Amino acid sequence: MNVEMRYLHTFRVVCDAGSLRAASGILHRTEQAVSYQLRKLEEALGMPVFHRGIGRLTPNAAGERLLAFCREMGRDWEKLHEELNQAASLRMPLRISAVSGFGRYQLLPLFRDGPLADIPIRMRYPTADDVMRHVESGTSDLGFIHRLDTHARLSLIPIGAEEIVLIASARLSQPALSLEIKSLLHAQYVTYDESDYVFATWFSQVVGTNVAPPHVIAHFEELEEVLDWVAAGRGISIVPAACVTDHEAQGDIVVLRKPEALCRNTIYAVVDPAVRHAAIEQTLQAVREHAAF
16 A cells, blocks of 8 residues: 555645635645545545545544544654754754853853763853843844843843952952942952943942942953953952952952852843754753852
8 A cells, every 4th residue: 555645634634624625725726636635545545534425524434543643643743853853953053142251151161061061052252232132133042141131022031140259469468458338439440341230239239339430440341351450450340250260279369258248140041932942951951050049
């Protein structure tokens, strides 16, 4: 027995539509062409599959069994198609936009030598506003930002946290700098893109007031330059703690904390529900485990 797949598709459409006329409109074929395919199907099977009569065209007992087979085959095909798409998407790089502090120092290590090392990526470090735009436009598959924004279509998911700390050069004599408001107001600061939000969060949580840095001696796009400037004794700054690990180990930067008032800032994943890249959920799960609140 040799049954062509197109005949089975026509049969299923006719069953769902209930008539040759309705099915012909769905299939974009003439009623004669649809009727011909049904006859060829019945000839291949060696039996009728419809009740012949007036009114709605309905399958007989054999037709009901065949219809169940067609629907099961359709589900299997959809499952296979989804699996093939997932396998293909795993070979496609996951395009990520993340704010610099979290992206460079917490997220990237997960892909470099952590649990996500088998996933090919394309990583960029724009501002939080640009992260939102990249995910919205489809330029990036996934985003990470350090503040809660609202969007009609994108989902923002609390995914972890980062500690924010005040840093100074180890060359500064202690306690030349302290966490007292008077000392902080007289200090010289090094700022960077996105630092307005980071500074405001730290001052609010640690000092109890939101004070804009009164004396900015340098501003950079990236945190690397900020850390080098601070290490050289050219001002202080407020940055994600993960950025300072190497400099602390080298002994050229010190971190000032109030153990009773640590500053922790929530990180949000920016997700477009319409994007189906297979590595997104794996990435979110790894971030949840390694950037815990």
